[in-house]
Amino acid sequence: MHRLALFVTLAAVTACADAPVLDARISDRARAAEYPVIVPLGPLLASVPPTQEDYGIGTLADRAAALRARAARLRGAIVDPTTRARMQAALARHGG
Numbered sequence: 001m002h003r004l005a006l007f008v009t010l011a012a013v014t015a016c017a018d019a020p021v022l023d024a025r026i027s028d029r030a031r032a033a034e035y036p037v038i039v040p041l042g043p044l045l046a047s048v049p050p051t052q053e054d055y056g057i058g059t060l061a062d063r064a065a066a067l068r069a070r071a072a073r074l075r076g077a078i079v080d081p082t083t084r085a086r087m088q089a090a091l092a093r094h095g096g
Contacts, residue, residue, distance in 0.1 A: 079087070
């Protein structure tokens, strides 16, 4: 019941607040300006020359191969084979 009273009180207080006057912030020059022209994006993108830079990240296939190689290195470095076998056995026992 206290929450309802608090909600009603907060709603009543916020309903009494004055709304900010946003029209006063717009300059006469901005008010007189014309709307921007909307143009299709396709011709704009076609006029941009393609870049040959990969910004140091390489192709997607190169990145995927590097990540697979890193994962293979980490597999043996983080968990030794004995512990891995014990973990796999525990997963098999518990339906994992």
